[in-house]
Amino acid sequence: MTPEILARIAAARAARDLSDLARQAVGMTAETTGVTERIASARRLRQMVNEYVDRVVLAEVLAGADWAEVxxxxxxxxxxxxxxxxxxxxxxxxxxxxxxxxxAAAGVEDLDDWYARHREDHDPDLEKPVADLLNRH
Structure with missing residues (x-):
């Protein structure tokens, strides 16, 4: 398994976690939480977005992307x-x-299951979007 594939799996995990946290933020919209809690939650989302971007960049670089393009x-x-x-x-x-x-590659089936549960009609119609990475050479 290549480091690029592992980074893509890590990016998928980060995207899943980001999606879950964003959904929780929507659910807390009407709650009477304090300013600090709402801002801390928003900052955590931003940190997770940065982590996701870093994983995507890492995967692209490990796949051979040029630094100028990155x-x-x-x-x-x-x-x-x-x-x-x-x-x-x-x-x-x-x-x-x-x-x-x-x-690091363990649990890709869980990511695919998560995707299947949350997939909407406008999302890519893939059965195993993460596990299919393991078939790459």
Whole structure:
């Protein structure tokens, strides 16, 4: 299993968690929570969005994306700065052992089940959008 596939699985997990937290935020709309709690909840969503973006960037870079293209997609000017920001993560994910990779890939069926439960008509009609990554070579 490639580090790129593992990063894509991690991005799918981050997207799932973000979706769940966003749904909870909608559910709390009419609750009489305090200012601090509402703002803290919104900040947590922002942190999760950033984590998701980082996982997507990592997957693209591990798949061979050019740093200039990544920087442009992030609306950043200096590809070298972007590359430096992600260098440790790229090295870490590239150095995963086979056992670590298998552990990181565990639970893809749960992600597919989550997708099936939450899928709406306008979403991609895929039965196993995450597990299908494991069939890539």
């Amino acid at each position: 920087a442009q997609a992030l609306s950043r000017r200096d590809p070298g700065t972007v590359e430096a920001e992600y260098a440790d993560a790229v090295a870490e994910w590239s150095a995963l052992t086979e056992d670590e990779a298998n552990e």
